Amino acid sequence: MAYSKKVIDKFENTINEPHKHSVGRWDPKEEDVGTGMVGAPACGDVMRLQIKCKERGNSHVIEDVKFKTYGCGSAIASSSELVDMLKGKTLEEAKVIKNSEIAEALDLPPIKIHCSVLAEDSIRQAIEDYESKI
């Protein structure tokens, strides 16, 4: 599998400096945390994405993000890329992020597009979880 330099760099930076790349977790029970967990171990990828939000005006803003991913290199790179996109966005803005934006940012090969789809699913789920709490 020939990956783009972008995928390789993103992957390596993420695993080498996890704390700089929002790797981690919060207690999903916290009021201001929304958690999304997608994928399955048997399929070879599982992503857990968490957003920490704050009400600002009449919308909610994603102040911080944490994630962990089990999966191939491009799955890890895709979730890390998504995290960068999310910080500071309102939920409305986050909801319209498309998997194609992640795939393009990383030059994912066609066979790895499903990794970006999974990342998109994880943000949907995390937002849903957060919204169920407010």
Add this chain to the structure above:
Amino acid sequence: MKLPIYLDYASTTPVDPRVLEVMKNHLSVEGNFGNPASRSHSFGWKAEEAVEDARFKVASLVNCDTREIIWTSGATEADNLAIKGVAKFYKSKGNHIITSKIEHKAVLDSCRQLEREGFEVTYLDPDENGLISPDTVKKVITDRTILVSLMHINNEIGVINDIKSIGEITREKGIIFHVDAAQSTGKVKIDLADLKVDLMSFSAHKTYGPKGIGALYVSRKPRVRLEAQIHGGGHERGMRSGTLPTHQIVGMGEAFHIANQEMELEVERIKGLRDKFWNGLKDIEEVYLNGDLEQRAAGFLNVSFNYIEGESLIMALKDIAVSSGSACTSASLEPSYVLRALGLKDELAHSSIRFAVGRFTTDEEIDHTLDLVRDSVEKLREISPLWDMYKDGIDMDSIEWAAN
């Protein structure tokens, strides 16, 4: 130490420099370039002599008669010729073939093709260590069985089947026994005078010879007949036509000759490196060795690192050349069918890495790889949500995962 480090010797091996020297002398106008089939001049005679010398060297490694060695383009062709050739020649005797679920694709796909042509194939399950017991073979033999085809050493996990005992059963029943030994030469001793094997496939490039050349052993006593799959010219006793590639054949001959002379010492050395490697890995939490540890060829280690996906580990081990049973490294996006047939859960198959040590592997390379593996496993677990869950004591089988 040079990077990257090659630890994929089960996939292919570099040509030994001594083999390359011999090959070079059989190509150009200054060398022995003639067509071995030319009977009318010395160019042909000399080439034929080189081919026959190589045939003798191959036959010597496996202790058979030179007339029992048929050159092919590799083990894939040898498997095709053996399986299809026997099925078609003996179809009036029966239409049932026995093989296993963990054979190489050259065998499985040949059998699938025969199924489309009306043959019936039984695919045996290995035990959890990857071995096919003689008893399981015995149980599925019918009076329509004409062929049993099983591998000697499995290419993914390196376990060694008991082909001696299986041969006793097939010979007694008058069933032809084909063995794919592509991974065996130079790794374990093969004595065809003792084994009751009728057909055996060989490959040069797994034993420090060139790619594109292999051989099929076709027993003369008892005599096994085959229907040729490639026609034209009647080379190789009519069983495999096509001009013989002298340079590749002498390469295979020299490679097998070296294997014959150096196998004992080399196996000791490689086993030492492999054991050192495994000893350095086995204390890591949630690491599993796939396949039987005792009945295993030196050099092979197939290891599952639980809660880490294999392709990401390969990416983290960027200066180490290894392969994985992970779906992400296969074209089909399915995890290894071999590991699944062993009964491994999909997630453990996704997490597997095959390390294969060989002739040019050094102690220093093993040390370096060990450091890198330990470090990468730690990093990838740090980022794995499954590792968190494992550490929290959550039973992952109890979770309803959304399939993607």
